[in-house]
Structures are given as C-alpha cells and as structure tokens.
Amino acid sequence: MPGDVISRFASVRLGTRGNQRKEQGFGQVNGHHGEILQGVFPDDAGRLHRGLVTLPCHIVSSTAVFRPAPGILVTVPDDKLKAAEAARLALDSLGLHDQGGHLTVESSIPVGLGMGSSTADVVAAIRAVADAHGAALAADEVARLAVRAETASDSIMHGDLAVLFAQREGIVLEHLGPALPPLEVLSVNTAPGALVDTVKQPPATYDDWEVQAFRPLRGMLRRAIRTGDAALLGRVATASARISQRHLPKPAFEEINAIAASTGALGIQVAHSGTVVGLLFDPRNPATARRVAEAAAKLDTIGLPPAFHFRTDAAEVRHVA
Amino acid sequence: MSLEMTMSQPLSRESRGFPDYELPRLVRLTDNLHGAAFFLMKLLPARHMLDRAAADGRLKPGGTICETTSGTFGLALAMLAAVRGYRLILVSDPAIDEHLHKRLLELGVTLEIVEKPYEVGGFQTARLDRLRAALEANPGSFCPSQYGNADNPRAYAEVAEQIAERLGHVDCLVGTVGSGGSMSGIARFLRHLNPDLHVIGVDTPNSVVFGQPDGKRLLRGLGNSLVPPNVDHRQFDEIHWVGAAEAFLATRRLHQHHALYQGGTSGAAYLVADWWARANPDRKVVTLFPDEGHRYVASIYNDDWLAALPGWTGVLPEAPQPVAHPSDVRPSWSSFRWDRRTLDEVLAAANPAARDLAEAA
Numbered sequence: 182m183p184g185d186v187i188s189r190f191a192s193v194r195l196g197t198r199g200n201q202r203k204e205q206g207f208g209q210v211n212g213h214h215g216e217i218l219q220g221v222f223p224d225d226a227g228r229l230h231r232g233l234v235t236l237p238c239h240i241v242s243s244t245a246v247f248r249p250a251p252g253i254l255v256t257v258p259d260d261k262l263k264a265a266e267a268a269r270l271a272l273d274s275l276g277l278h279d280q281g282g283h284l285t286v287e288s289s290i291p292v293g294l295g296m297g298s299s300t301a302d303v304v305a306a307i308r309a310v311a312d313a314h315g316a317a318l319a320a321d322e323v324a325r326l327a328v329r330a331e332t333a334s335d336s337i338m339h340g341d342l343a344v345l346f347a348q349r350e351g352i353v354l355e356h357l358g359p360a361l362p363p364l365e366v367l368s369v370n371t372a373p374g375a376l377v378d379t380v381k382q383p384p385a386t387y388d389d390w391e392v393q394a395f396r397p398l399r400g401m402l403r404r405a406i407r408t409g410d411a412a413l414l415g416r417v418a419t420a421s422a423r424i425s426q427r428h429l430p431k432p433a434f435e436e437i438n439a440i441a442a443s444t445g446a447l448g449i450q451v452a453h454s455g456t457v458v459g460l461l462f463d464p465r466n467p468a469t470a471r472r473v474a475e476a477a478a479k480l481d482t483i484g485l486p487p488a489f490h491f492r493t494d495a496a497e498v499r500h501v502a
Numbered sequence: 503m504s505l506e507m508t509m510s511q512p513l514s515r516e517s518r519g520f521p522d523y524e525l526p527r528l529v530r531l532t533d534n535l536h537g538a539a540f541f542l543m544k545l546l547p548a549r550h551m552l553d554r555a556a557a558d559g560r561l562k563p564g565g566t567i568c569e570t571t572s573g574t575f576g577l578a579l580a581m582l583a584a585v586r587g588y589r590l591i592l593v594s595d596p597a598i599d600e601h602l603h604k605r606l607l608e609l610g611v612t613l614e615i616v617e618k619p620y621e622v623g624g625f626q627t628a629r630l631d632r633l634r635a636a637l638e639a640n641p642g643s644f645c646p647s648q649y650g651n652a653d654n655p656r657a658y659a660e661v662a663e664q665i666a667e668r669l670g671h672v673d674c675l676v677g678t679v680g681s682g683g684s685m686s687g688i689a690r691f692l693r694h695l696n697p698d699l700h701v702i703g704v705d706t707p708n709s710v711v712f713g714q715p716d717g718k719r720l721l722r723g724l725g726n727s728l729v730p731p732n733v734d735h736r737q738f739d740e741i742h743w744v745g746a747a748e749a750f751l752a753t754r755r756l757h758q759h760h761a762l763y764q765g766g767t768s769g770a771a772y773l774v775a776d777w778w779a780r781a782n783p784d785r786k787v788v789t790l791f792p793d794e795g796h797r798y799v800a801s802i803y804n805d806d807w808l809a810a811l812p813g814w815t816g817v818l819p820e821a822p823q824p825v826a827h828p829s830d831v832r833p834s835w836s837s838f839r840w841d842r843r844t845l846d847e848v849l850a851a852a853n854p855a856a857r858d859l860a861e862a863a
Contacts, residue, residue, distance in 0.1 A: 227517065389652070389653075389656060390652075390656055390690075393656045393657075393659035393691070394659060394691055394694055396659040396660060396662065396663040396691075397659060397662035397663045397665070397666040397691045397692065397694070397695060398666075398694075398695065399663065400662070400663035400664060400665070400666035400667030400668075401666035401667065401670065401695055403667050404666065404667050404668070404670045405670075408670070410670065412671070413670050413671060416671070416695050416696065417695070420694050420695050423694070
C-alpha cells in the first residue's frame with residue numbers, strides 16, 4: 182500500500198531528526214583476504230574503470246560503537262581518524278550536520294596485509310552512526326561514503342554478494358551473483374613484519390595488453406559464479422595474481438605457485454595491494470584436508486609457514502596443525 | 503596514452519560500430535568441438551584499431567584512413583569509415599573480388615587498383631609503394647597496418663572473453679593464420695588462464711608464415727607472402743598446411759553436416775579441428791570460422807568450379823601427413839610439431855630428411 186511506503190519513509194525521517202536516536206549504535210563488518218580479480222574493466226558504454234572482486238574472509242572483522250553527543254565533533258582514538266571522517270560523512274548524509282559523538286572501533290583484522298582493515302573500520306563506523314539514529318544505509322550509499330573517506334575502498338559493505346566493484350568510485354560495475362563458489366583458503370603472509378601502506382600505494386599502471394587481458398578473466402569469472410565452478414575461479418585468481426606480480430610483486434611467488442600446483446590446489450589469489458597470498462582448494466573435495474596440510478608443510482620448508490586456513494562461507498578459523 | 507585519458511573519452515560519432523556483428527556465434531558441432539562462426543571477423547580488430555587511433559589522436563574526426571588490402575579487412579574498414587565519417591583510401595590489385603569491389607565503392611571507398619606487378623616484389627611491393635604515396639599525399643592520414651599493429655591481436659580479448667564465459671575451460675584452440683591477429687591474440691589471452699592450452703595454427707602450402715618458400719596459393723584468407731610481425735610463432739604447438747581442394751571440400755562438409763555456411767578458411771580450420779577433436783575425445787576444442795559463405799557461391803559452393811580444380815579428387819583425406827621440417831611440406835594436408843618455437847629456431851633446426859639425403863649422397 183502506498184500509505185505503508187510513506188509511513189516507513191517518514192519513520193526514517195523521524196529517525197534522522199533524532200527521535201529514534203539511541204544511546205549508542207553498533208556497526209560490524211567482516212574483512213577479506215585480498216581479491217580474486219583486480220584490474221580495469223569497461224562499463225556498458227566502453228569506459229574503463231578500475232575494479233576488483235573481493236575474496237570474503239569471515240574470521241576477521243571490525244566492530245564500531247557510536248555514542249551520539251551534542252556538538253559537531255566526532256572523537257576517536259588516535260589511530261582511527263579515517264573512521265572518524267567516515268562517521269562525520271555519515272552524519273552529514275543523514276542530515277545531522279550539527280551533531281557529533283564518540284566513536285570506538287575494534288578490529289581483529291591485521292593491518293597492512295591487504296585484508297581490508299582500513300575499509301572495515303570505515304564501514305563499521307558508518308553503520309554504527311546509522312544504527313545510532315535508527316537509519317539503515319544501503320550498501321551503495323555506504324560505499325559512496327567509504328570512498329569519500331578513504332579514496333579507495335574495498336567492497337566488503339556488499340557482504341557475500343559477488344560484485345565487480347569500482348574501488349575508487351564506490352560503485353558496482355557488475356552484479357556477478359549472490360556469492361562466489363565456496364573455497365578453502367590457506368593463508369600465507371609473504372612479507373611477515375613488513376607493512377604495506379595499502380591505502381597510499383599508487384594505482385597500478387597496466388599496459389595495453391593487460392588492459393585487454395582482464396576481459397577474458399571477467400568472462401571466466403562470470404561462468405565460475407553462474408555454474409558454481411571453483412576450479413574456474415582458481416584459474417581466474419591465478420591469472421589476476423600473475424598480472425599483479427608485475428605491479429606489486431610478492432616474494433616467493435613462483436615457489437608458492439609451484440607448491441599450489443603440486444598439492445592439487447585450484448590456484449592462488451593475492452591481495453593486490455597487500456602481502457597475503459591464498460592457496461585455493463575445493464572444500465567439496467574429500468582430499469582437501471590432506472592437501473592443505475601437505476601444502477602447509479611445504480610452505481614451512483620455504484620459510485613461509487601459513488598461520489591459518491578458512492572457508493570463505495564460514496566464520497570458523499582453522500589453525501594449521 | 504594513459505589509462506586515465508582512456509577513461510574520460512566521451513562517446514561520439516567516432517565510437518559508432520557494430521558490436522553485435524563483431525563477435526562470433528558459438529556452435530557446438532560435436533560433443534567436444536565448438537565452432538566460433540563469425541559474420542566478418544575483421545570487424546573486431548578494425549574497430550579496435552580505429553578506436554585506439556582515435557583515442558590518442560592518430561586519427562582525427564573526419565580524418566583519412568589509408569590501407570592496402572584486397573580482402574575482408576578492407577570491407578570491415580569500409581563499414582566503419584561509412585558510419586564514423588572517415589575518408590578511406592584502399593590500395594588493391596586486379597585480383598580483388600568483383601562483388602567486393604562494388605560493395606567498397608558503394609560504401610564510399612576511394613579504391614586505387616595497382617594494375618601491374620613489379621618485376622621484383624610483385625603486386626605486394628607495388629601496392630606498398632602506392633600506399634606510401636597515398637599516405638604522403640594525405641598528410642595526417644592514418645594507416646592501421648594490420649600486420650604490425652599490436653592493437654590487432656589485442657582486439658581479440660573480446661573473443662577470448664566470450665569463449666571463457668560460454669565454454670569455461672578450453673583445452674585446444676584451432677584456427678587459420680594470415681595476419682596473425684586472431685590466433686596469436688586469442689591464444690595468448692586464453693593461455694593466461696590455461697598455460698596448457700594446445701594451439702594449432704592452420705596455414706597453406708606456399709605460404710611463408712611458418713617457413714615455406716613463397717609460391718602461388720589458390721586458398722585465400724590465410725597464409726601470406728611475408729611474415730607479419732603480428733604472428734607470435736611461440737604461441738603454436740602444432741602447424742598444419744591445408745591445400746585448397748581439401749579446404750573447399752571441408753567447407754562443403756561443414757555446411758552439409760553442420761549447416762554452417764562459411765568461407766574456405768573456415769573449411770581449413772574445420773578439417774584440422776575435427777580431426778584433432780576425434781583423436782582427443784575428452785578434450786574441449788574451439789575453432790574459428792572467420793567469414794560466411796556468400797562470397798563463394800560461384801566458387802566453393804559450385805560443383806563444376808570445384809571439379810575443374812587442379813588435383814581435385816573429391817575425397818577428403820582422413821588425417822594429415824606428419825612432416826619433419828616445414829620444407830618437407832607437400833601440396834596436400836600435412837602437419838608439424840612446432841613446439842612453441844620461434845620461426846628462426848624452427849628453420850635453424852636441421853631438416854632430418856635433407857640430412858639423410860646428404861648422407862646418402
């Protein structure tokens with residue numbers, strides 16, 4: 182009924198005026214494990230956009246709490262300034278230009294590995310502000326605010342939805358499907374101790390061949406998602422990792438690749454602006470547990486003992502035995 | 503040109519084209535053999551080369567394009583020039599197909615026919631000289647140069663995208679080689695997703711592309727009298743040389759058995775791909791059919807014309823004759839393990855047959 186729509190709309194309006202303001206609002210979002218694919222992609226009009234497809238990782242997350250307070254200041258601990266900026270933008274987008282508050286953010290996402298710690302803080306903060314005022318922001322709106330707060334942002338506000346996301350514009354270039362086919366991921370940090378400033382990195386300058394090469398990767402990704410084919414997903418991820426190797430090379434890349442190939446992995450994926458690499462296995466294959474253990478042992482011999490493995494569709498962390 | 507510049511290109515008349523005509527229709531011929539049947543394959547590289555030239559200023563709005571061609575690349579350029587408002591000068595020779603000639607004129611092409619071949623270099627050199635003169639007479643004009651322009655093979659990323667999206671994992675790619683654009687382009691893109699992809703190039707006897715001495719060729723649209731820089735020899739695992747008669751007969755088989763009405767190069771590709779697919783029933787094969795059959799009504803699709811061909815037997819060979827060196831190639835279907843080598847590497851390797859002969863002498 183039209184009346185219902187209007188009244189629901191009105192309640193959000195009331196909320197933004199503060200009538201539904203709570204003592205505090207919560208926001209939470211999961212991190213990720215780098216990307217399946219990252220590059221440049223044409224839109225329907227043929228214009229190129231930088232874009233990526235994130236590999237979800239539910240075992241790490243950021244949580245934010247926002248307590249509305251009089252005055253325009255948003256106060257945070259020192260290392261969460263970007264989250265504070267995002268909270269300010271969220272307040273403004275709700276029409277609350279004269280309001281502020283206090284924000285706290287806690288995160289289990291390691292910093293500097295390319296696992297989305299920065300975007301997760303920002304998205305959790307935006308969600309906490311919205312929640313504190315009884316408003317729910319659509320993922321597209323959260324993405325728009327996140328990009329304004331940090332220039333380039335991951336697609337974690339879209340949850341498990343498989344989207345080709347323009348990380349510098351905050352828009353979805355293509356909805357690929359409800360989720361990626363599930364994967365078992367063995368996580369390796371290729372540069373333990375070294376911090377990559379994942380946000381300050383200059384964007385990759387792809388050559389003319391690479392710009393075109395992303396097309397067949399996107400084509401195979403569409404099929405992988407449509408048919409639930411984890412093996413095709415592994416091929417796409419490996420091909421994207423190879424291109425990334427020319428722009429932000431991972432130490433021991435070829436060795437890791439060889440270990441993946443020799444242990445029956447579907448492929449590897451990388452954090453295109455970080456240090457983590459994932460060896461991808463098919464969780465439906467009964468041999469996977471044994472293969473993961475075998476790959477972990479081999480990685481240990483090249484001085485890169487993996488810390489954990491996880492399923493992309495589960496929140497349970499599994500430690501390498 | 504920087505990426506950011508590409509991103510901000512506005513849409514305009516210069517971006518008009520035929521997107522739905524550029525990509526092939528994918529047809530499943532047997533359990534493991536898929537054909538990619540093009541309307542006019544050259545539309546895709548022609549459009550991409552013009553796009554790129556327009557984007558970085560080599561080709562101005564309303565500008566002039568000069569090229570030498572007597573085949574379908576000229577037709578593709580003519581179609582694009584007509585809708586994008588470019589002037590097109592094509593240099594050709596008297597061998598140009600009469601109907602194609604009329605069609606090019608209808609599309610507004612300025613056609614320069616070189617009447618006499620040079621004593622040294624034949625029509626090829628005479629045409630290149632005339633092209634150079636046309637470029638000099640039209641300052642600022644753009645020459646796509648399909649044989650050397652790296653945007654030619656790069657254009658085929660869109661075909662690789664279509665194949666990857668529709669067929670997923672592919673084990674073997676088979677196609678004819680002329681400019682090197684389609685096969686070198688698609689092979690490299692697909693191999694990025696599957697390093698084990700088996701790539702078979704189809705050439706024709708008396709073509710120099712894969713190391714044969716130059717000579718007269720009845721089968722057109724593949725092979726060449728020069729080695730185009732766009733041929734990336736290291737993409738090929740196997741090379742086959744298919745003669746005219748068997749290619750035409752295979753073209754008819756493709757129509758009779760699969761109802762695909764394609765040109766002679768499609769027949770050559772089909773012959774080789776069908777043989778490989780039957781020998782490897784658990785491997786997925788895709789092969790390229792570059793153009794349709796309408797231009798060959800009076801020739802390939804005319805029984806009397808076929809029967810009058812030199813060496814016509816009316817029988818299709820079952821399998822190729824393996825050869826040990828490109829110089830051993832005979833007039834009918836032969837095959838050679840190229841093993842992803844360069845042309846120089848292959849030619850430098852001793853010809854076992856020649857060595858045996860030398861030892862016998």
